Amino acid sequence: xxxxxxxxxxxxxxxxxxxxxxxxxxxxxxxxxxxxxxxxxxxxxxxxxxxxxxxxxxxxxxxxxxxxxxxxxxxxxxxxxxxxxxxxxxxxxxxxxxxxxxxxxxxxxxxx
Amino acid sequence: xxxxxxxxxxxxxxxxxxxxxxxxxxxxxxxxxxxxxxxxxxxxxxxxxxxxxxxxxxxxxxxxxxxxxxxxxxxxxxxxxxxxxxxxxxxxxxxxxxxxxxxxxxxxxxxx
Numbered sequence: 316x317x318x319x320x321x322x323x324x325x326x327x328x329x330x331x332x333x334x335x336x337x338x339x340x341x342x343x344x345x346x347x348x349x350x351x352x353x354x355x356x357x358x359x360x361x362x363x364x365x366x367x368x369x370x371x372x373x374x375x376x377x378x379x380x381x382x383x384x385x386x387x388x389x390x391x392x393x394x395x396x397x398x399x400x401x402x403x404x405x406x407x408x409x410x411x412x413x414x415x416x417x418x419x420x421x422x423x424x425x426x427x
Numbered sequence: 428x429x430x431x432x433x434x435x436x437x438x439x440x441x442x443x444x445x446x447x448x449x450x451x452x453x454x455x456x457x458x459x460x461x462x463x464x465x466x467x468x469x470x471x472x473x474x475x476x477x478x479x480x481x482x483x484x485x486x487x488x489x490x491x492x493x494x495x496x497x498x499x500x501x502x503x504x505x506x507x508x509x510x511x512x513x514x515x516x517x518x519x520x521x522x523x524x525x526x527x528x529x530x531x532x533x534x535x536x537x538x539x
Contacts, residue, residue, distance in 0.1 A: 321469075349527060358517050358530030359470070404469060413458055413524050414485070419469040 318342045319407050321418035329426050334392040336421050338405030341386065345407040349415065350379060350390045353402045362403075363390070392423075400425045430454040433518050433531035440538055446505040448534050450518030452498075458521040459501040460528065461485075461493060463514040470517065476501055508538040 320339045328334045336350075346367040351359035365372040365379045365388065372379050378391045392399055402422050406415040431452045440446050450459060460475040462485075472485030474493040482493050490512060492504045505512055515535050519528040 347524065351527075356533070358519075358532050359528075360530070361527030364527060406470075408524075413521060414460075414472060414475060415470075415528065417469040417471070419467055 317419075318345075319405055319416050319418040321403075321405055321421045323421050324419070325422040325424065327424045327426060328395050330397060331394045334390075334395045334399065334423055334425070336390040336392075336403050336405075336423065338388050338390075338418055339386060340388075340407050342407070342409065342416070343386070344409035345416075346409050347407070348379070348381060348388050349406045349408075350377075351404045351406065352399075353404060353420070359404055395423075395425045397425050397427060399423060431518065431520050431529055431531045433516075433534050435534060436532065437535045438537070440508050440536070442509060442538055443507050446508050446536065448503045448516055448518075448536070450501040450503070450520075450531060452501075452520045454520060454522075454529070455498060456520040456522050456529075457498075458523060459495065460519040460521070461491075461501065461503045462517045462519065463487065464517060464533075465514050473503065473516075505536075508536075510538050512536065513538045 349364040350362040353359040363374050363377045381388045402420045404420045405418040408415050434449045461473040462470040471487045476482045476495040494502045515533050517533050518531040521528045
């Protein structure tokens with residue numbers, strides 16, 4: 316039973332355009348959501364997060380949108396750059412010990 | 428990340444042998460986690476710790492044990508390695524809710 320789902324295993328986007336990565340969740344107790352980026356042979360690195368009391372959080376080229384009624388969040392990257400090519404993981408928590416539940420990841424490929 | 432190191436980075440071991448992976452942090456963070464990453468599964472939590480000698484199981488804890496005798500060290504032990512435990516193992520640390528996880532660079536374990 317996957318509580319956090321990233322239904323697109325991969326996504327290809329032209330350099331300079333917008334990349335939109337999607338994530339769906341099923342657990343209504345989740346109240347904090349995070350996006351991580353992972354390069355091969357490295358650990359994931361934190362990108363951006365959002366609390367359930369907000370519907371948008373922005374940090375430079377990265378914006379995360381949260382739609383609680385649809386149990387859906389998305390990560391927008393504008394403009395996309397070659398260095399953005401990586402696997403992106405969505406994660407969520409509602410746990411007092413801060414256990415994160417992870418999606419399977421989406422591989423983003425930025426084409427020159 | 429300089430604040431968290433995993434050792435060894437690579438290990439090949441034989442089925443049935445015990446294996447211990449080490450995670451060391453210099454950040455004095457309360458929470459430490461062990462994950463495994465496998466294709467199509469994203470990151471799955473094995474065990475986590477919320478303080479010295481305080482540990483709990485994650486979703487894939489069978490065949491694994493952990494110990495945390497000091498704030499800075501979190502050990503993951505495979506009591507009797509099996510081929511299904513061939514994976515990349517990541518350690519992560521966190522200050523708690525509102526803060527992201529910081530990951531180590533990973534340990535690639537192959538059980539032959």
